[in-house]
Amino acid sequence: xxxxxxxxxxxxxxxxxxxxxxxxxxxxxxxxxxxxxxxxxxxxxxxxxxxxxxxxxxxxxxxxxxxxxxxxxxxxxxxxxxxxxxxxxxxxxxxxxxxxxxxxxxxxxxxxxxxxxxxxxxxxxxxxxxxxxxxxxxxxxxxxxxxxxxxxxxxxxxxxxxxxxxxxxxxxxxxxxxxxxxxxxxxxxxxxxxxxxxxxxxxxxxxxxxxxxxxxxxxxxxxxxxxxxxxxxxxxxxxxxxxxxxxxxxxxxxxxxxxxxxxxxxxxxxx
Amino acid sequence: xxxxxxxxxxxxxxxxxxxxxxxxxxxxxxxxxxxxxxxxxxxxxxxxxxxxxxxxxxxxxxxxxxxxxxxxxxxxxxxxxxxxxxxxxxxxxxxxxxxxxxxxxxxxxxxxxxxxxxxxxxxxxxxxxxxxxxxxxxxxxxxxxxxxxxxxxxxxxxxxxxxxxxxxxxxxxxxxxxxxxxxxxxxxxxxxxxxxxxxxxxxxxxxxxxxxxxxxxxxxxxxxxxxxxxxxxxxxxxxxxxxxxxxxxxxxxxxxxxxxxxxxxxx
Numbered sequence: 001x002x003x004x005x006x007x008x009x010x011x012x013x014x015x016x017x018x019x020x021x022x023x024x025x026x027x028x029x030x031x032x033x034x035x036x037x038x039x040x041x042x043x044x045x046x047x048x049x050x051x052x053x054x055x056x057x058x059x060x061x062x063x064x065x066x067x068x069x070x071x072x073x074x075x076x077x078x079x080x081x082x083x084x085x086x087x088x089x090x091x092x093x094x095x096x097x098x099x100x101x102x103x104x105x106x107x108x109x110x111x112x113x114x115x116x117x118x119x120x121x122x123x124x125x126x127x128x129x130x131x132x133x134x135x136x137x138x139x140x141x142x143x144x145x146x147x148x149x150x151x152x153x154x155x156x157x158x159x160x161x162x163x164x165x166x167x168x169x170x171x172x173x174x175x176x177x178x179x180x181x182x183x184x185x186x187x188x189x190x191x192x193x194x195x196x197x198x199x200x201x202x203x204x205x206x207x208x209x210x211x212x213x214x215x216x217x218x219x220x221x222x223x224x225x226x227x228x229x230x231x232x233x234x235x236x237x238x239x240x241x242x243x244x245x246x247x248x249x250x251x252x253x254x255x256x257x258x259x260x261x262x263x264x265x266x267x268x269x270x271x
Numbered sequence: 272x273x274x275x276x277x278x279x280x281x282x283x284x285x286x287x288x289x290x291x292x293x294x295x296x297x298x299x300x301x302x303x304x305x306x307x308x309x310x311x312x313x314x315x316x317x318x319x320x321x322x323x324x325x326x327x328x329x330x331x332x333x334x335x336x337x338x339x340x341x342x343x344x345x346x347x348x349x350x351x352x353x354x355x356x357x358x359x360x361x362x363x364x365x366x367x368x369x370x371x372x373x374x375x376x377x378x379x380x381x382x383x384x385x386x387x388x389x390x391x392x393x394x395x396x397x398x399x400x401x402x403x404x405x406x407x408x409x410x411x412x413x414x415x416x417x418x419x420x421x422x423x424x425x426x427x428x429x430x431x432x433x434x435x436x437x438x439x440x441x442x443x444x445x446x447x448x449x450x451x452x453x454x455x456x457x458x459x460x461x462x463x464x465x466x467x468x469x470x471x472x473x474x475x476x477x478x479x480x481x482x483x484x485x486x487x488x489x490x491x492x493x494x495x496x497x498x499x500x501x502x503x504x505x506x507x508x509x510x511x512x513x514x515x516x517x518x519x520x521x522x523x524x525x526x527x528x529x530x531x532x533x534x535x536x537x538x
Contacts, residue, residue: 054429054432057429057432057433058432058433059428059429059432059433075433075434076433077429077430077432077433079427079429079430082426082427082430083427084426085302085303085304087301087302087474087477088302088425088426088483089477089480089481089482089483089485089486090426090482090483091481091482094482094483098419098422098423098426098430099419099420099422099423099431099434099436100419100434101419123481143434149433
């Protein structure tokens with residue numbers, strides 16, 4: 001989409017390295033997202049997906065490199081999970097007004113859009129997993145974001161629940177026209193809904209249109225040839241070689257490899 | 272003879288002032304699980320008293336500086352991989368111990384240690400009242416101003432960042448508010464019981480509240496009732512005032528939780 005590529009990007013990461021307690025999680029990442037663009041990040045556990053999102057949000061300090069956001073950028077953020085302390089009484093209505101107060105009709109409209117009507121007066125701690133995620137989404141929509149960020153927003157939902165959730169997102173992009181940046185394990189959703197897919201494993205392995213990425217050797221190395229959803233992750237082979245035209249080193253693929261290998265072993269044991 | 276000439280009226284006003292400031296702050300202490308943090312800050316203030324006495328500056332300033340220092344040290348270190356409860360346990364009690372040792376060096380000054388440890392609300396003078404109400408007004412204004420941002424960063428740091436709020440700054444504001452409350456509450460309940468005055472009214476308010484704001488209001492009512500009622504009971508039964516106030520608050524906590532048990536049983 002040339003019009004998108006030409007537009008001023010909402011967020012630009014240049015050569016960014018992020019470390020948790022001195023071991024780098026992301027190294028030399030270049031990333032930008034244009035207005036209205038839908039970008040999905042895929043990658044095995046521990047590959048830095050959430051770290052990348054939180055860097056875009058501004059919640060993490062970068063060790064080196066530059067992060068720039070367009071002037072007056074509004075971000076709607078739906079975190080992976082949100083723990084609400086039981087000592088904090090919070091109705092859905094009150095939650096929607098954090099931090100910016102909204103009027104009743106707006107709050108109702110946002111809940112309706114997110115598929116969570118009629119929850120207005122419930123306590124946040126009393127919601128089911130699916131309801132909770134929808135309320136989080138409704139709150140993220142209320143600031144009329146330029147950029148909506150979803151971090152594995154359907155984690156903990158069953159198959160029909162998450163399918164319904166992503167249908168909602170699909171509709172939202174048509175009505176709101178905001179850019180969406182999401183992490184997802186559900187590869188069929190990713191392939192159907194994204195303009196661009198980024199395959200992450202501590203660095204960006206490959207990126208591009210879904211069809212392009214699906215046929216890229218780096219992606220196949222990470223996810224196998226099938227895109228049959230989450231189990232594909234566990235078929236992750238680590239004997240692969242990247243084609244090193246990308247010009248960065250892959251030194252810390254190993255760390256991610258260990259975690260994934262454990263998962264792989266666990267899956268084998270189950271079978 | 273004016274209204275403020277009666278020591279009982281002054282004591283009641285002091286108690287009410289501290290209770291009003293402690294209520295909203297206490298709610299944040301409960302929501303953010305900072306109970307030990309309150310303890311550590313309060314215990315550090317005995318060291319502040321020793322320093323203020325030896326340098327002959329105002330007690331209020333000495334306590335404020337020491338409490339602020341402790342609050343900053345704790346919030347800085349807790350972000351750096353120390354186990355927070357261990358860290359607070361070490362800092363709270365060692366600062367109390369160092370404070371007590373430091374006070375013992377001040378041999379030239381007649382010092383009623385008990386008054387600082389357990390409060391001396393009946394000895395509140397007009398100048399103390401001014402400081403207490405000034406401090407309380409400052410804390411309430413500060414929390415009012417930052418309310419939404421504070422709540423958002425209490426809920427989740429990343430949500431705060433996404434909304435352009437810096438949670439570190441909000442943490443600093445809470446630390447500052449806590450130091451002021453500690454400094455003004457010493458005269459009322461003393462170093463050892465300040466945390467109780469923060470936590471018990473907020474915890475008692477929880478079963479009655481459906482929103483954060485309502486919890487704060489109910490906590491303020493419970494706090495004020497405990498202060499005035501405790502003062503009266505202490506006068507009646509000739510018991511130490513600060514501890515009596517805390518005892519009354521604790522009884523209210525018990526009643527509110529009995530109510531909650533009944534609510535749960537009837538569900």
